[in-house]
Amino acid sequence: xxxxxxxxxxxxxxxxxxxxxxxxxxxxxxxxxxxxxxxxxxxxxxxxxxxxxxxxxxxxxxxxxxxxxxxxxxxxxxxxxxxxxxxxxxxxxxxxxxxxxxxxxxxxxxxxxxxxxxxxxxxxxxxxxxxxxxxxxxxxxxxxxxxxxxxxxxxxxxxxxxxxxxxxxxxxxxxxxxxxxxxxxxxxxxxxxxxxxxxxxxxxxxxxxxxxxxxxxxxxxxxxxxxxxxxxxxxxxxxxxxxxxxxxxxxxxxxxxxxxxxxxxxxxxxxxxxxxxxxxxxxxxxxxxxxxxxxxxxxxxxxxxxxxxxxxxxxxxxxxxxxxxxxxxxxxxxxxxxxxxxxxxxxxxxxxxxxxxxxxxxxxxxxxxxxxxxxxxxxxxxxxxxxxxxxxxxxxxxxxxxxxxxxxxxxxxxxxxxxxxxxxxxxxxxxxxxxxxxxx
Numbered sequence: 010x011x012x013x014x015x016x017x018x019x020x021x022x023x024x025x026x027x028x029x030x031x032x033x034x035x036x037x038x039x040x041x042x043x044x045x046x047x048x049x050x051x052x053x054x055x056x057x058x059x060x061x062x063x064x065x066x067x068x069x070x071x072x073x074x075x076x077x078x079x080x081x082x083x084x085x086x087x088x089x090x091x092x093x094x095x096x097x098x099x100x101x102x103x104x105x106x107x108x109x110x111x112x113x114x115x116x117x118x119x120x121x122x123x124x125x126x127x128x129x130x131x132x133x134x135x136x137x138x139x140x141x142x143x144x145x146x147x148x149x150x151x152x153x154x155x156x157x158x159x160x161x162x163x164x165x166x167x168x169x170x171x172x173x174x175x176x177x178x179x180x181x182x183x184x185x186x187x188x189x190x191x192x193x194x195x196x197x198x199x200x201x202x203x204x205x206x207x208x209x210x211x212x213x214x215x216x217x218x219x220x221x222x223x224x225x226x227x228x229x230x231x232x233x234x235x236x237x238x239x240x241x242x243x244x245x246x247x248x249x250x251x252x253x254x255x256x257x258x259x260x261x262x263x264x265x266x267x268x269x270x271x272x273x274x275x276x277x278x279x280x281x282x283x284x285x286x287x288x289x290x291x292x293x294x295x296x297x298x299x300x301x302x303x304x305x306x307x308x309x310x311x312x313x314x315x316x317x318x319x320x321x322x323x324x325x326x327x328x329x330x331x332x333x334x335x336x337x338x339x340x341x342x343x344x345x346x347x348x349x350x351x352x353x354x355x356x357x358x359x360x361x362x363x364x365x366x367x368x369x370x371x372x373x374x375x376x377x378x379x380x381x382x383x384x385x386x387x388x389x390x391x392x393x394x395x396x397x398x399x400x401x402x403x404x405x406x407x408x409x410x411x412x413x414x415x416x417x418x419x420x421x422x423x424x425x426x427x428x429x430x431x432x433x434x435x436x437x438x439x440x441x442x443x444x445x446x447x448x449x
Contacts, residue, residue, distance in 0.1 A: 038081025042090040049371040050093040064109035074104035114445035122442040129162035141192030141301040150234040156192035160199035185295035193301035199237040212272035309426040315400030333357035340425035346376040353388040
């Protein structure tokens, strides 16, 4: 009988410890969720998990598997507590033992436009294919698989067209690929495998697409993927730098040709069923087009005199390269604040942060607090309610409140004003979209 009492007592202690632990975890998760709501960051940007509370048993496997720490447990159920951190990684979906998670686009409040694509990734415009993030697939593994499958479908379509007597000039490409993220790179390798004449363009100056913009050491991939010419990438978990290094090795090994710093400006379907693609470097004709653009689109520009100078960039890659310089950061989101904060840690760097509104809204509380501390110590000058009017060779001119103007000595300008989605460009060629409100 004494052993029974000891067993019951031990069981009660374990249950008491578990209950207290769950309450502590719930309080922590609720605090993170409330911070996100106050900061206006409770709406996920793209593909994200929705948890069915009826199926969720609160095991926490999704929470521990999420590289972005975007999920938490509230009252014993998984909840997306840090929506701004979620990038649609999908590790949570694979980790859930009871299929309680669905990956969806948009929310009830905010819709996300997703283009119509068929099972072969062809849009409603014949010959124009869409794969990867633009088509709603943010998962690296699946985006790469989509790029490969899309080119397989394009090869079959071109073979059928050739047998039907399709004609074209000597300058007619088989395939134009726009974007060199996971889907574009995979599609380019498949084009080589199928011996297609192709051109692969990328608006950035380096490969990687959206991955290129991830923070340092970010876990980017948790499942293997097959690549044409290469075989299976056997990564079970890999960080950004290692993945980009691997991709560069693939490019070097296979001879994949990429035209960097070449942004697409327009695409049109010609009367003969082929396409004309206009870029900042020229115009090309192709039998088929594969769009593997990221949803961040092209950088939003200031449209002011002097913006075309080399000293103006639209992301911070390495803060150390600006050591000892006078830098203006433009923007009011987390990327702008984080850029200004990183730059202010460099010896001799003078940092000014310009934002058109009178207050920062959709930013993480931690970034807001760090900025306030750096502003108080004089590391960063913050000019709210200011607008850049002109960028000179050694200065920038800003318009301040009350229509005042101020000239700042300047060596570099970093614009963090978000991106312009390619939706209007695609609608102009006839691509149809669905607006998703929290649906798969």
